[in-house]
Amino acid sequence: MPPRPTLEEFQTALLNRPLDEVVANYVLTGTPFVFEAQPEALLRLQNHVARALSVHAANVIVVGSAQVGFSLSPDNFPRRFSRESDIDVAVIDEPLFDRVWHTLLKWHYPRRLNLPTGDWRWTSDRRKELYWGWFVPDRIRFTGLSLPTALKPIRDCSSLWFNTFRSLSRYPEFAGRDVSGRLYRTREHLNMYQAEGLRQIRDVLRNRE
Secondary structure: OOOOOOHHHHHHHHHHOOHHHHHHHHHOOOOOHHHOOOOHHHHHHHHHHHHHHOOOHHHEEEEOHHHHOEOOOOOOOOOEOOOOOOEEEEEEOHHHHHHHHHHHHHHHHHHOOOOOHHHHHHHHHHHHHHHHOEEOHHHOOOOOOOOHHHHHHHHHHHHHHHHHHHHHHHOOOOOOOOEEEEEEOOHHHHHHHHHHHHHHHHHHHHHHO
8 A cells, every 4th residue: 555645745636636536546545544553443433333324334434634634624724633633434325325315305295385484494404415415414403393203214313323423432542532424325425525625625725826
């Protein structure tokens, strides 16, 4: 496996290579920076999440600063990963994503033209997430919604998601860190999300030049 690129090498690639190549070769490959000294911890993370959520371990992917060693957020690039940094995880699973999506449709369809105002705002947020191909299940809130029973599959997913990532704290290597996950429908949705963040960073770098 090639050595991890330096920040300078990463910036050079970002400015000169197609975004999808940078994502594939620098952002979503190799042993995550956070686990370089203990690669077995990556397997523990993947297996724990995979068993709890009934997904494939290969589809549990560390992203962001925990993967590359510095922030890939357009607002924080290139802040270094530290002892206080969070570990962000992407979980790719089409059936689980579609379970959330189909539940939303069953809840919405019977009154799609006359939702209460609060429900309209809530479903608008879910539509935006759906359009981009991701959900953050444990951040979906249900307070004040009508027909909450119809949303039970999503509430169950939200609780399971929260418990899955919170229970990682039982392992010493994750104690004291916030490990959180985002659900993507496909690998391509994840790739596009990562590429868009890189595009924004690239624009900033080019403006500086």
